[in-house]
Amino acid sequence: MEHKSITIYDIAKEAQVSSATVSRVIAGNYPVKEETRKKVIDIIHKYDFQPNAVARSLSKKETKMIGFILPDITNSFFSQVFIEAEKYALTKGYTLLLCNSMNNSEMESKYLKILAERQVEGIILMGGRINKALPDVMEVNELSQVMDKMPVLMINGKIDGLDCYSIRTDEAHGIEIIIDHLVSQGHEKIGLIGGIEGITTTDIKVEAYRNALTKYGLPIRDSWQIYSGFDIERGEEAINNLIEVNKEDLPTALIGINDLVIIGALKECRRKKINPFAFVGFDNTDLAKNSNPELTTVSHPYKELGENAIDLLIQPQLNQKKSENKDILMEPYLEVRESCRKIFIEK
Amino acid sequence: MEHKSITIYDIAKEAQVSSATVSRVIAGNYPVKEETRKKVIDIIHKYDFQPNAVARSLSKKETKMIGFILPDITNSFFSQVFIEAEKYALTKGYTLLLCNSMNNSEMESKYLKILAERQVEGIILMGGRINKALPDVMEVNELSQVMDKMPVLMINGKIDGLDCYSIRTDEAHGIEIIIDHLVSQGHEKIGLIGGIEGITTTDIKVEAYRNALTKYGLPIRDSWQIYSGFDIERGEEAINNLIEVNKEDLPTALIGINDLVIIGALKECRRKKINPFAFVGFDNTDLAKNSNPELTTVSHPYKELGENAIDLLIQPQLNQKKSENKDILMEPYLEVRESCRKIFIEK
DNA sequence: TATTGTAAAGAAACCGGTTACATAATAAAA
DNA sequence: TTTTATTATGTAACCGGTTTCTTTACAATA
Numbered sequence: 001m002e003h004k005s006i007t008i009y010d011i012a013k014e015a016q017v018s019s020a021t022v023s024r025v026i027a028g029n030y031p032v033k034e035e036t037r038k039k040v041i042d043i044i045h046k047y048d049f050q051p052n053a054v055a056r057s058l059s060k061k062e063t064k065m066i067g068f069i070l071p072d073i074t075n076s077f078f079s080q081v082f083i084e085a086e087k088y089a090l091t092k093g094y095t096l097l098l099c100n101s102m103n104n105s106e107m108e109s110k111y112l113k114i115l116a117e118r119q120v121e122g123i124i125l126m127g128g129r130i131n132k133a134l135p136d137v138m139e140v141n142e143l144s145q146v147m148d149k150m151p152v153l154m155i156n157g158k159i160d161g162l163d164c165y166s167i168r169t170d171e172a173h174g175i176e177i178i179i180d181h182l183v184s185q186g187h188e189k190i191g192l193i194g195g196i197e198g199i200t201t202t203d204i205k206v207e208a209y210r211n212a213l214t215k216y217g218l219p220i221r222d223s224w225q226i227y228s229g230f231d232i233e234r235g236e237e238a239i240n241n242l243i244e245v246n247k248e249d250l251p252t253a254l255i256g257i258n259d260l261v262i263i264g265a266l267k268e269c270r271r272k273k274i275n276p277f278a279f280v281g282f283d284n285t286d287l288a289k290n291s292n293p294e295l296t297t298v299s300h301p302y303k304e305l306g307e308n309a310i311d312l313l314i315q316p317q318l319n320q321k322k323s324e325n326k327d328i329l330m331e332p333y334l335e336v337r338e339s340c341r342k343i344f345i346e347k
Numbered sequence: 348m349e350h351k352s353i354t355i356y357d358i359a360k361e362a363q364v365s366s367a368t369v370s371r372v373i374a375g376n377y378p379v380k381e382e383t384r385k386k387v388i389d390i391i392h393k394y395d396f397q398p399n400a401v402a403r404s405l406s407k408k409e410t411k412m413i414g415f416i417l418p419d420i421t422n423s424f425f426s427q428v429f430i431e432a433e434k435y436a437l438t439k440g441y442t443l444l445l446c447n448s449m450n451n452s453e454m455e456s457k458y459l460k461i462l463a464e465r466q467v468e469g470i471i472l473m474g475g476r477i478n479k480a481l482p483d484v485m486e487v488n489e490l491s492q493v494m495d496k497m498p499v500l501m502i503n504g505k506i507d508g509l510d511c512y513s514i515r516t517d518e519a520h521g522i523e524i525i526i527d528h529l530v531s532q533g534h535e536k537i538g539l540i541g542g543i544e545g546i547t548t549t550d551i552k553v554e555a556y557r558n559a560l561t562k563y564g565l566p567i568r569d570s571w572q573i574y575s576g577f578d579i580e581r582g583e584e585a586i587n588n589l590i591e592v593n594k595e596d597l598p599t600a601l602i603g604i605n606d607l608v609i610i611g612a613l614k615e616c617r618r619k620k621i622n623p624f625a626f627v628g629f630d631n632t633d634l635a636k637n638s639n640p641e642l643t644t645v646s647h648p649y650k651e652l653g654e655n656a657i658d659l660l661i662q663p664q665l666n667q668k669k670s671e672n673k674d675i676l677m678e679p680y681l682e683v684r685e686s687c688r689k690i691f692i693e694k
Numbered sequence: 695t696a697t698t699g700t701a702a703a704g705a706a707a708c709c710g711g712t713t714a715c716a717t718a719a720t721a722a723a724a
Numbered sequence: 725t726t727t728t729a730t731t732a733t734g735t736a737a738c739c740g741g742t743t744t745c746t747t748t749a750c751a752a753t754a
Contacts (some may be wrong), residue, residue: 005496007710018734023712030713031731048492053464054410055710057401058739074430074633079421083447095461098445100430107437114442117400145395149352232637260637267639286421287637290579290607292614354740365704370742377743378701402740405709 006047015040026051057119066313067115068096070126071103076286077300078126081155084306085124092314094121105139112146122313126155153313155305158327165312167305167328171201171282172208174298174332178255178280179212181296181334187253187278191224193238193265194257202227205257205282224251228261235264239272253278253340259285259297266291266339278340294337301330353394362387373398404466413660414462415443417473418450423633424647425473428502431653432471439661441468452486459493469660473502500660502652505674512659514652514675518548518629519555521645521679525602525627526559528643528681534600534625538571540585540612541604549574552604552629571598575608582611586619600625600687606635606644613638613686625687641684648677 008022015022017036024030025040032040043049057063066089070078086096097120099111115123123146140161146152147164158166182190192209195202206225213220223245228234235256242250256262259281266279281288284299308330355373359366364383371377372387379387390396404410413436417425433443444467446458462470470493487508493499494511505513522539529537539556542549553572560567570592575581582603589597603609606628613626628635631646655677 005710009710019711020713020735021733024733027712031733033732036732050460050464052405052466052710053461054401054404054466055739056712058399058405058741059710059712061739063401072430073420074423074426076421076423076633079426083419083421086445086447087449090457095444095465097442098433100433102434110437113397114400117397118442119399119401263637263639270639286423287634290610290634290638292610292617292639352740356740366741367705367743368703371703374742378703380702383702399740402709403742405711406740406742408709 005052006049008049008051011040011043011047011049015043061119063119063121064094065118065120066094066096066310067099067111067118067120067123068126069099069101069108069111069115069123071101073098073100077283080285080302081126081300081306081309084303085310086306088307089310092310094310094314108139109142112142116146116149120150122151122153124153124155124309124313125157127157151313153309155309156300163326165326165328167308167312167330169300169305169332170329171204171332172211173329174282175205175208175255176212177332177334178282178298179209179216181336182253182255182278182280182340183216183218185253185278185340188218189221189224189251190218190253190255191221191226191242191251192255192257193226193242194228194230194234194261196229197227202257209255221246221251230258231260232264232267235261235266236268237264239265239268243272243274251277253280256281258282259288259291259295262295262297262339263287263291266293266295280340284335288335288337291339293339296337296340297335298332299335300332304330352399353396355396355398358387358390358394358396362390408466410466410468411441412465412467413441413443413657414446414458414465414467414470415473416446416448416455416458416462416470418448420445420447424630427632427649428473428647428653428656431650432657433653435654436657439657441657441661455486456489459489463493463496467497469498469500471500471502471656471660472504474504498660500656502656503647510673512673512675514655514659514677516647516652516679517676518551518679519558520676521629522552522555522602523559524679524681525629525645526556526563528683529600529602529625529627529687530563530565532600532625532687535565536568536571536598537565537600537602538568538573538589538598539602539604540573540589541575541577541581541608543576544574549604556602568593568598577605578607579611579614582608582613583615584611586612586615590619590621598624600627603628605629606632606638606642609642609644609686610634610638613640613642627687631682635682635684638686640686643684643687644682645679646682647679651677 008019012019012022017040021032021036022040024032025037068082068085070082073079073082082098089096097115097118099115101108101111140159143152143162153165153167156168158168179190190213192206195205197203209225210220226238226241228238228241238261254262254265254277256265262279262281269277279295281295281297284297288295288297308328355366355369359369362369364387368379368383369387371379372384415429415432417429420426420429429445436443444462444465446462448455448458487506490499490506490509500512500514503515505515526537537560539553542552544550556572557567573585573588575585575588585608601609601612601624603612603626609626609628616624626642628642628644631644635642635644655675
């Protein structure tokens, strides 16, 4: 930064050609005589010259940067998508700009502004707002304003007023997969804990849960489906609630609205020294792999979510032309681990 | 991107002033007549004009971007530092460019190149290489080349040949804190598991462990200090090894080289239905908070690490002038949770 | 009133690339 | 050999800001 950096003009002078030629050699897609090319390349190597991407961006009006806004990278649900997106973007020549909004709409606004100023070519928006009953009006306005300037894509969280691409996990199918598996293991009494009624993810899962039980002709017991919330403490609560309400007639398998809730449930069962359940989580966070026992859980298709998000954003023709379905569902899969092996069932 | 964007010239034309004046109004630190200023500001608001940061960067030769290379953002040890650095950088007007090297030196090189081209104003390098007995010669060369162009700072991982700032947790003191605590809880037989001899972190911790025991006049038993590795499986192994070697004469408290190892140990003890220990981890990853029982662990001073890294990088005078001590230690602290409450000791 | 100083604003160069357009050099065709 | 394509290269404008250097306007001082 401090001392004047070396430019294509320096290279050009030493190679006794014009800067345009140097530029062409670097770009590689223009006709340049092999001899000239060699000469220029040699000097580039000699000085280990690296073209200034800022100048290039200004000139070409393309920054090869994509903004990625998410609530909290510390949460492995988000980081797993992000890292896949990043790896893939790299292969396409794009760099991601990670922005942690901390679920704070002021920070989100701030970042939207920064990203616009920095001329990113698109924005990926993840999470958070799916948990809001009503999306903020300000937010919708702000986002549609942003969408005038660049493509926006949402992962796992569609806002109704917004006509942008949305790509998300087919969570209903996730629940179905779980129940298929549990049934194949001999379970007939299956409960679902966690979540809050009225919030999209929860409602989707609860409905899928009911449908799947119906499909198998299994009993649907309202007292086996307990709303509570989304974190570990809510899982503990749910267990206590479940036991109190059902007394002896408990389910043999429990599905959590997410990993945290089911981990809370596991914990509470351990504390109470009861272990009547097969446990299945949802999300496949790092906690699931490392919990004790290791948690069977539905995994989001992290890789596909990340890669498809990038693809959709950087392929201009796909983005603009046909106004086909902009709502894309990706298939989750079951990660079977020890928390619902038969050994837990027999017990 | 598509349609021509509105520029400072458009604003100038409409306000009937020169572009220089608009620029001055935006910058805010030049004398502009209040009347003119108003006029310009109004038009800026009218169009919701956002100055092009790329053009500004080129002109001012400052990008307000900092590269942050780490092995894997999915690992909460790294993400916790990153997020603190990001939050702080934001308040200073800087944006971080996150680069996941996946512990792959080719990717690291690639990212170093990208960051240089993008004209970042500094690079923070975290983790990974501390686990290598010998740092890659290529890597050292490459890094010192980078250091000619911009400041580089390493967090928790100093490379010997490299004269750059390094900021890291005082891990020796971390171990001391643990032992202070355990002793205060009545423990006298304290073991340490995990790590690999010859790797810096491990050696530092083992030495501190011995010193602390000596300080308290407690027995140092070689068979209570078991090398094994750094992940959950290594923790399980260590327990088996410990039991086999020591038969009945086991320690009453176990320190893990990190959270993963001690979680593995916990798991194996559960499986074997033995629970003679107080368990203490190291790192305070998200696993520690959410494990069962919740894990007492030494926390890195994540916030300070992140913030100081940014400060050191963006304060030019600090960076260049005095070649004072470039090796900075930050103090960790103990996060006491249920895994080593007295109840576990008495049992 | 003439002179000097200061504040406000404009003109133009500059940052380091890209690229449309023009020109020179070379190869192919007449 | 002259004409015509084609390839290779140079010139210069442009991207959208910042900033140095000047000029102009106006107030203060002599």
